[in-house]
Amino acid sequence: MVINIYQVALTILSTIPQKFPIMKILNLYKVxxxxxxxxxxxxxxxxxxxxxxxxxxxxxxxxxxxxxxxFITGNNVNIRSGPGNQHQVITQxxxxxxxxxxxxxxxxxxxxxxxxxxxxxxSFKRLNGWVFNAYINGCSEDKFDMWRN
Numbered sequence: 001m002v003i004n005i006y007q008v009a010l011t012i013l014s015t016i017p018q019k020f021p022i023m024k025i026l027n028l029y030k031v032x033x034x035x036x037x038x039x040x041x042x043x044x045x046x047x048x049x050x051x052x053x054x055x056x057x058x059x060x061x062x063x064x065x066x067x068x069x070x071f072i073t074g075n076n077v078n079i080r081s082g083p084g085n086q087h088q089v090i091t092q093x094x095x096x097x098x099x100x101x102x103x104x105x106x107x108x109x110x111x112x113x114x115x116x117x118x119x120x121x122x123s124f125k126r127l128n129g130w131v132f133n134a135y136i137n138g139c140s141e142d143k144f145d146m147w148r149n
Contacts, residue, residue: 063113063124067100068146069139070109072131079129083108090129099136100124101147107133109147 072093080087083105098115113124
């Protein structure tokens with residue numbers, strides 16, 4: 001819905017009795033436009049914030065529910081586009097970098113996201129890559145060696 005600010009302001013002005021002095025009319029006109037602009041910008045900001053909030057949590061929840069908290073164990077570790085040395089290096093990660101991993105294929109582990117921050121304020125950046133299993137551990141004690149066994 002598009003709001004024509006001037007049309008709304010003119011509609012408001014048309015309801016003002018003719019006997020009002022011109023300065024009062026102009027002041028009312030300014031107030032009406034100010035109220036309309038403030039309301040419209042507030043609605044746009046609220047809509048934008050709602051859209052961002054509604055998208056991000058569902059992605060984060062999907063990552064958390066379908067992957068394993070893991071971290072990189074070496075420096076300048078190559079993350080590749082597929083499970084093998086023949087695949088292109090897409091990025092490098094360092095010791096302690098948090099990632100979310102989903103599966104193992106041979107000696108390679110699939111990484112679906114890079115983790116930033118700590119729970120409950122952690123965030124995820126999509127990362128579709130593979131790391132050699134000697135350079136990744138699980139975060140928890142019960143999953144620490146899961147990518148090597």
